[in-house]
Amino acid sequence: MPTPTLFTEMDTLQHEGDELEWKESARWVKFEEKVEEGGERWSKPHVSTLSLHSLFELRTCLQTGVVLLDLDGYSLPQIVDDIIERHIEEGMVSPELRDKISFVLLRKHRHQTKKPIHRSLADIGKGSSAPSRSPARSPATAASFNRSTEDLRSKHGGSYGRLRHAQSRSMNDIADTPSTDQLKNKFMKKIPRDAEASNVLVGEVDFLDKPFVAFVRLAQATTLGGLTEVPVPTRFLFVLLGPPGKAKSYNEIGRAIATLMVDDLFSDVAYKARDREDLIAGIDEFLDEVTVLPPGEWDPKIRIEPPKKVPSADKRKSVFSLNELGQMNGTAGAGGGTAEDEEMPVPHELAVLFIYLGCITNAITFGGLLGDATDNYQGVMESFLGTALAGTVFCLFGGQPLIILSSTGPILIFEKLLYEFSK
Numbered sequence: 001m002p003t004p005t006l007f008t009e010m011d012t013l014q015h016e017g018d019e020l021e022w023k024e025s026a027r028w029v030k031f032e033e034k035v036e037e038g039g040e041r042w043s044k045p046h047v048s049t050l051s052l053h054s055l056f057e058l059r060t061c062l063q064t065g066v067v068l069l070d071l072d073g074y075s076l077p078q079i080v081d082d083i084i085e086r087h088i089e090e091g092m093v094s095p096e097l098r099d100k101i102s103f104v105l106l107r108k109h110r111h112q113t114k115k116p117i118h119r120s121l122a123d124i125g126k127g128s129s130a131p132s133r134s135p136a137r138s139p140a141t142a143a144s145f146n147r148s149t150e151d152l153r154s155k156h157g158g159s160y161g162r163l164r165h166a167q168s169r170s171m172n173d174i175a176d177t178p179s180t181d182q183l184k185n186k187f188m189k190k191i192p193r194d195a196e197a198s199n200v201l202v203g204e205v206d207f208l209d210k211p212f213v214a215f216v217r218l219a220q221a222t223t224l225g226g227l228t229e230v231p232v233p234t235r236f237l238f239v240l241l242g243p244p245g246k247a248k249s250y251n252e253i254g255r256a257i258a259t260l261m262v263d264d265l266f267s268d269v270a271y272k273a274r275d276r277e278d279l280i281a282g283i284d285e286f287l288d289e290v291t292v293l294p295p296g297e298w299d300p301k302i303r304i305e306p307p308k309k310v311p312s313a314d315k316r317k318s319v320f321s322l323n324e325l326g327q328m329n330g331t332a333g334a335g336g337g338t339a340e341d342e343e344m345p346v347p348h349e350l351a352v353l354f355i356y357l358g359c360i361t362n363a364i365t366f367g368g369l370l371g372d373a374t375d376n377y378q379g380v381m382e383s384f385l386g387t388a389l390a391g392t393v394f395c396l397f398g399g400q401p402l403i404i405l406s407s408t409g410p411i412l413i414f415e416k417l418l419y420e421f422s423k
Contacts, residue, residue, distance in 0.1 A: 003268045004221075005029075005195040007232050008258045011109055012251060013203020013241075022109040022201065024229055026255065028262045029190060046303035048259040052292055054252035058260075059283050061240065061253060065213025066090065067276045073216070076174060076224045080105045083214045083239065093212060100207050104241065108174050111229040174226050188230050196221045197228045198236040198261040202254035204244045211242040215257075215279070217270065236261060236270065260286060363387045366407035373416040383407060 007029055011022040028048070066086045073079040080102055087093045093101070214237070221233035228234060238257045240250055260266045260283065269282035363383040371379030407415075 003271050005192045006198045006261050006267050007191050007195050008198040008261045010200040010254045010258050020107045024111045028258050050256050054256040058253050058256040061213045068216045070219040073218045109226050177225050196235040197232040200238045200254045200258045202240045202250040204247050208243050214239045374419045
C-alpha cells in the first residue's frame with residue numbers, strides 16, 4: 001500500500017505580552033517549502049535548504065526525547081497528556097511542570113488564513129473558568145489552579161487520570177473542530193484527497209531548563225480541530241519546547257524534521273518504523289544523500305527554485321529495500337552498498353565466462369600434450385572430466401574461490417615420467 005502524501009505545517013510559539021499563541025510560520029507540500037513573509041503573504045515555493053548542524057541536532061533530539069509510535073489519539077488534549085506523562089515516567093520533566101507544559105501546547109493556532117486574533121468578550125468570559133495567562137507568567141493564577149487541582153485530587157482519588165484529561169480540556173484554547181476558514185481554504189485543492197498531516201510545534205518557554213522533545217505517530221490519522229491550516233487528519237506530531245535564547249536553533253530543527261517528513265523515502269520510514277532506532281537510521285540514510293554547499297561560495301539566503309523534473313529516487317529506494325523486508329531494523333550502514341550490489345549481475349556473468357574460458361583453454365592445451373606423452377591414455381577428454389570433477393568438489397568443500405583446476409607444466413612432466421615408468 002503506497003504511503004499517503006504528507007502535508008506538513010510548522011507553528012512557532014509567539015509571546016505577545018502575557019498572551020501565548022501558535023503562529024503558522026511555514027508549510028510543505030512534497031519537498032517544496034513556503035514561508036510566511038510580509039504579514040499575511042506566502043513567499044514563492046522553494047526547495048528547503050537546511051544546515052547540516054540542524055540535522056545532527058534533530059538526530060540528537062530523537063535519540064534523547066520521547067518517541068511514541070502508534071499512539072491511540074482522539075483529541076489534542078489527550079495526546080498532550082500522554083506525551084507529558086511519558087516524560088514524567090522517564091524522569092525527563094518534574095510533575096510540577098505538567099500544567100505549564102499542557103497550558104502552552106493547548107494554546108490557539110493562528111494560521112495564514114486569519115488575521116491576528118485579539119481577545120474577545122467571549123474569550124474573557126472563558127477565562128473565568130480557565131487561566132488566561134501562561135502559568136509561568138502569572139503566579140497567582142497558577143497557585144489557585146494548583147489548589148483546585150489538589151482539592152479535586154483528594155475527592156476523586158483513583159480517577160485522577162480522567163481528571164487530568166478534564167483539566168487539559170479546561171485549559172484548552174484551541175478549537176476542537178475545524179473552523180470555517182479551514183473548511184473554505186482554497187489551498188485544499190492542491191492537496192491530494194488521501195493526504196495526512198504532520199504538525200511541527202517549536203518554541204521557547206521560560207520554565208524549562210532543558211529541551212522538551214516528542215515525536216508522535218498516531219495509530220489512526222485524526223483531525224485535531226484547529227491544529228492544521230487545512231482540515232487534514234494528523235498522523236505525525238513533533239514537539240520541541242526549550243529554554244529561552246535558542247529560538248533560531250529550535251526553528252532550524254523544526255524545519256529539518258518538516259523537510260524530512262515530506263521526503264518520500266523518510267516518510268515511508270516514519271510510517272513503518274518499529275522503534276526509535278529505525279527513525280535514526282532513516283536520518284542517517286538521508287544524511288548519506290545530502291549535498292553540502294560551502295558557505296563561502298554560496299549565499300544561504302538565495303532560495304533554490306524547484307526543478308522542472310524531480311530527480312529519480314531509485315538509487316535511494318534500493319538502499320531502503322532491506323528495511324521493507326525487515327532485515328535492517330535500526331542499522332544505518334547495513335544496506336549502504338545495496339544499490340551497487342544490484343548492478344553486479346552483468347559484471348558477475350562476464351567474470352564467470354572468463355573463468356570458464358581460462359579453464360577450458362588450459363585443459364585443451366595440456367590435454368593435447370598429455371595425449372602425446374601417454375599415447376592418448378590421458379588426453380583432452382580426460383582433462384575435461386578431471387578439471388570438472390576437481391572444480392565441483394572444490395567449490396562444494398573448499399571454502400575459498402581460487403584454485404588451479406587444470407594441468408600445469410610440472411604435472412605434465414610428472415604424468416609423462418609416471419607413464420614411462422608404468423609402461
